Amino acid sequence: MKNLSRCRERCVYCGADKNLTVDHVPPKLLLTRPYPVNLVTVPACFPCNQSFQKDDEYMRTLLCIDVRASKNTAAQSNLPAVLRSLQRPNARGFVEYLASQTNLSAILDQHGSPMGQVIEVDNTRVNRAGQRFVRALYFAETQTPLPVGALVRVGAKMDLRPKDAGTIPIARALKTLPDWRNGSVGTAFSYVTAIGPEFSFWFMLLYDFFFWLGTVDCRAGSRSV
Ligand SMILES: [Zn+2]
Numbered sequence: 001m002k003n004l005s006r007c008r009e010r011c012v013y014c015g016a017d018k019n020l021t022v023d024h025v026p027p028k029l030l031l032t033r034p035y036p037v038n039l040v041t042v043p044a045c046f047p048c049n050q051s052f053q054k055d056d057e058y059m060r061t062l063l064c065i066d067v068r069a070s071k072n073t074a075a076q077s078n079l080p081a082v083l084r085s086l087q088r089p090n091a092r093g094f095v096e097y098l099a100s101q102t103n104l105s106a107i108l109d110q111h112g113s114p115m116g117q118v119i120e121v122d123n124t125r126v127n128r129a130g131q132r133f134v135r136a137l138y139f140a141e142t143q144t145p146l147p148v149g150a151l152v153r154v155g156a157k158m159d160l161r162p163k164d165a166g167t168i169p170i171a172r173a174l175k176t177l178p179d180w181r182n183g184s185v186g187t188a189f190s191y192v193t194a195i196g197p198e199f200s201f202w203f204m205l206l207y208d209f210f211f212w213l214g215t216v217d218c219r220a221g222s223r224s225v
Contacts, residue, residue, distance in 0.1 A: 023052070030206065069208070
């Protein structure tokens, strides 16, 4: 984080105009060095920026240890750091938290043993991260902050497939909006968006397997920042 001296900028998340810092989306913690040249940065106040750290660490751990991230170079470069951080004494609480989210899979292999463990995703955390990414990317794409009161709905999903329920209606809805854009940050993250005057749709993909689908409704309770 570094301080911004530019005036008239506001936090893209809460609208505050004091204690502004630079927030990266996706956060640098999820990327790998050397960092891509096209990092997405937005103004964010210090309290908002600080409040993201636990969610970022949670997502990095959850996603980098997932076998589906094994082909993604950014995720794989982060894996040693993730494993090291889990061994730190002060990571104990976090490890216990992750363990508490873990259930034996009901699927058995040919020998009758459970096929490893699956970690239940903390949807509150990953959806909060997705909402933050949408707000940041909206600003990056339009140079306008979303109204603080805009309704940002986000759902996270692993391994989205074209036949999954919900995919076709979303694809149809996307077609109704003419302003398509897409972007990527290194190999870790990419997104597609269709932006209309009141609505926008967002597909975001992290580490080649973790999706967020997002919709933004600027009409609902919107007030300008
Ligand atoms: Zn803020």
